[in-house]
């Protein structure tokens with residue numbers, strides 16, 4: 133089946149003064165996929181995402197999002213995408229329902245806060261303030277804010293950093309759930325297990341260039357075909373398996 137690109141990036145370049153952070157990268161993101169941007173610190177992942185999100189100027193290159201060219205239709209693109217808001221924008225005096233109403237107002241759209249909180253399993257925290265949430269709950273709320281304007285595409289920058297193994301698994305389920313409803317997801321992560329489980333395809337960026345782009349399976353098969361051999365694992369389980377076995381997979385309302 134021919135996949136339809138919903139984001140098309142061509143020869144994207146970003147210089148910060150003399151420093152070349154992004155050196156001419158090209159990739160497509162297909163409609164309905166979970167696409168991962170992987171790479172070491174400073175590789176240019178956030179810069180690339182923020183340019184697509186219309187939050188940062190590019191130096192050169194072309195970006196098309198759902199048929200709209202970033203150069204002449206940034207406002208159309210803004211309507212199509214969901215971006216995680218900085219938590220500094222979460223007014224401390226407001227509870228989760230009030231925050232969603234406030235953000236909904238910014239988008240001029242009707243939003244049902246309880247439905248949205250239900251999507252991310254936070255209904256029973258409706259009256260809580262953001263600062264009263266656990267790390268996992270904060271991340272789930274942050275993902276809920278990306279969905280307020282019913283976007284076609286959401287951008288998640290390191291959504292599971294700092295979470296415990298259960299909360300991470302719970303967030304993976306949430307992200308898969310969001311995708312199953314038709315939303316395209318672009319995610320950055322430093323966790324390769326997460327990318328392997330979640331992403332349909334990944335681009336690996338290093339020093340501002342894409343050095344690999346394929347499905348995780350294909351990248352692994354290619355490495356093995358090239359003669360790579362992993363030292364044999366003698367243990368049948370790892371410490372994370374022990375942790376999950378002992379503490380359960382269920383979401384904890386910490």
Ligand SMILES: Nc1ncnc2c1ncn2[C@@H]1O[C@H](COP(=O)(O)OP(=O)(O)OP(=O)(O)O)[C@@H](O)[C@H]1O
Pocket residue numbers: 148151153171172173174175176177178179180
């Ligand atoms: N506003 C800026 N001014 C100057 N240099 C910047 C600016 N923003 C980012 N950079 C530099 O551009 C490079 C790419 O940064 P970017 O944040 O895109 O990397 P990243 O891949 O997202 O890294 P990380 O995994 O650490 O989040 C880095 O060397 C960074 O120092």
